[in-house]
Amino acid sequence: MWTGRLTDARQLEVLALAIRRVLEQRSRAPWSDVRGALQEQDLLSGPAADLLDRLRHLDHDEVAAVRRRLPSGARTLLLAPADDPLRDRLADEDLMLDADLDRVVDQAGWGPLPVTSPDAIVEGVVPLGRAWMQASQVKAELTAAAGAPEAWHLVGGLRRSDPMTPDVAVLAVTDDPQAWIGRAVAALHADTIAVAGSCGLAIAADPEPVVVHAVRQDAVPTSLLWYTGPRAHVQEMRLQSAARGLALNRYSLLGADGPLALTEEADVYRHLDLPVIPVELRGRRGVIESAREGTLPELIEMHDIQGDLHMHTVYSDGRDSVAGMVHAARALGYRYVAITDHSPSAKASRVLTLDRVEQQAEEIAAVRALVPDVTILHGIECDILPDGHLDVPDDVLERLDVVLASLHDGAGHGPERLLERYLTVMRHPLVNVITHPANRSPGRTPGYVLAFARLFEYAARTGTAIEIDGAPGHLDLDAPLAEQAASIGAMLVINSDCHVAERLGRQMQFGVALARRAALTAGQVLNTRDVDGVRRFVAAKRTGRV
């Protein structure tokens, strides 16, 4: 956790330049020369000269750790010459995202950045779920400290739903950004503020600060575009603007007679004769050309989702009752849900033992009577055993409406054995969905490496759906694999895998965002169909009509 204070521009500059010098020194001298030890908390105390001196004694890993925790704008300063002219504007510039990099470089007259610059390639470091929680917390803290802004918007990797986002950033819309930021700075504990400027501030967080931009309403259309990025997209949009005699910056789209009137982000695209490019696709190579040619797909949307086929209750490791989950689903406007608790051999903290399946069936029947407008399917999330069989006997599965199969436990198997287990289980006529197929977790494990093309071909051939799991700990399939599955002709299903009722909608949103990153359309996703469509999908496999 970053606990230092970086509100003083001079200190920040010294820190940034010092880190740059230390890094430069590394390329010329062995690290043993500068190796030393300093506690992070000590870094920012004492006069700047002292700080600079102490920074020189950090080892490479420590410097890299400090550097990583700086807002990306501060990192751009690592590229700056020591006598750069940005001194006065330093604190504000520090709130920039990577999209601003070129502009600063332009204005400072440094010439083009080398494309190989490590600062030009920002890799995601914050898992999406954590980024979302941090942004929510900061919004609440700032609302309490400075008053509620007119609106909040997520920007950066969070808005694009990057599974690992390079930044955590939000946009506050307010009449007087400077006064609002001033109130926040005055009210917040100094140690929580990493950097403050006149148009925003960064709240200390691990592993990235949460950057808060404040803008007036008239700047929202361009600011949203600007801060959502990614940088290459913003850069391309600036070129498109220039080709039409316009100039795009974060506060406006300038024509010959001044700023154009814009009311929403879509207006920026309209002025460039483009359809709105969905945020989830903005990082794709060639997306602007596709947009210009009119070949962007009609992406699936949250309102296309009719139901959720994967969730847990108190019968296994969920927190809420069947009724609790069904009421949450009803509030989201779903027409159906499947209750799918963990089977007996799952390594979950609690599992559904076979003697309780009947009891659960009775409870579901009771809730059906209470909530008649949501169809409740009784399902299960079955573990795939090391031999490819399920841990629940067929006579139990037959009585259920839908069966999910999960390879939670790789059992140390290599790619061939893992694939064989999947193929074996997909031959089973009662298995309808393969959940979180790669068993990955962003920021923790990349998941299984196996011949996914064969898995998807077999899913298509056997009438088995492949899941996009929106739980933050899964986000699996990832977008490239989901796109491959769809192109092979496998049916996708987007589920929340939710264990807590109030997260049902959010986790589905993450799943839908992943599907949009994979350029999926509603027709490629099973749970955009009504419940009869789902029942027909299940029945087709059971009766061998696939």
Ligand SMILES: [Zn+2]
């Ligand atoms: Zn699972």
Ligand SMILES: [Zn+2]
């Ligand atoms: Zn699950």
